[in-house]
Amino acid sequence: MTRRFASLIAATVAAATLAAGVGVASAADQPADQIKYRQAVMRSVGGHMGAIAAIMKGEISHTGHLSAHANAIAGMAVVAADVFPPSSASGAETRAKPEIWQDWDEFLGKAEAFRTASANLASVIDGGGDSAAVGAAFGDLGKSCGGCHRPFRADAN
Numbered sequence: 274m275t276r277r278f279a280s281l282i283a284a285t286v287a288a289a290t291l292a293a294g295v296g297v298a299s300a301a302d303q304p305a306d307q308i309k310y311r312q313a314v315m316r317s318v319g320g321h322m323g324a325i326a327a328i329m330k331g332e333i334s335h336t337g338h339l340s341a342h343a344n345a346i347a348g349m350a351v352v353a354a355d356v357f358p359p360s361s362a363s364g365a366e367t368r369a370k371p372e373i374w375q376d377w378d379e380f381l382g383k384a385e386a387f388r389t390a391s392a393n394l395a396s397v398i399d400g401g402g403d404s405a406a407v408g409a410a411f412g413d414l415g416k417s418c419g420g421c422h423r424p425f426r427a428d429a430n
C-alpha cells in the first residue's frame with residue numbers, strides 16, 4: 274500500500290467515525306435531557322396548533338402564517354418517534370407511559386398517523402385549500418394527537 278493511499282484510508286475512517294457519532298446515542302443523551310428534549314418538541318407542536326387555531330378562529334389575521342405553522346408541525350412529526358428512545362422511559366418527571374416501549378409497534382402506528390395528518394394539513398394549506406378544507410385537515414390532525422395521548426400519555430397530576 275502506498276503511503277498516500279494509507280493516509281487516504283485513515284482520513285476516510287476518521288470522517289466515517291465522526292459521521293457515525295452524529296445521531297447515535299452517546300454520553301450526550303442522558304435520560305433526563307432526552308425527556309426534556311421530548312417535552313420541548315411536544316410543547317412546540319402544541320404552540321403551533323394553538324397558533325393555527327387562533328388564525329382559524331379569526332382572532333389573528335395572519336392567514337399567511339398558516340403554512341409556516343403547519344410545516345413546522347409536519348417537521349416535528351417526522352422526528353416524533355425519535356424522541357422516545359427506550360432510555361427515556363424514566364430519569365425525570367415524564368408523562369410517557371411504559372406502554373410506549375411495551376407496545377412499540379402500536380406506538381409507531383400512532384406516530385405514523387400523526388405524520389400523515391400533519392403532512393396532509395400542510396399540503397391542504399400550501400395547495401390553497403379553503404377554510405372548510407383546512408378546518409377538516411386541522412381537525413384530523415387534532416385527532417391524531419389524542420389518538421396517541423389517550424393510550425400512551427399519563428394524566429397530568
Ligand code: HEC
Binds near residue numbers: 415
Ligand atoms: C405518537 C404519540 C404522540 C403524538 C402523535 C402526539 N403526542 Fe404529544 N405527547 C406524547 C407523550 C407520550 C407525551 C408525554 C411526554 C413526557 O411527559 O415525557 C406528550 C406530551 C405533549 C405535551 C406536553 C409537553 C410538556 O410540556 O410536558 C403537549 C403540549 C403535546 N404532547 C401536544 C401534542 C399535540 C398538539 C399533538 C398533535 C398535533 C401531539 N402532542 C401528538 C405523545 C404524542
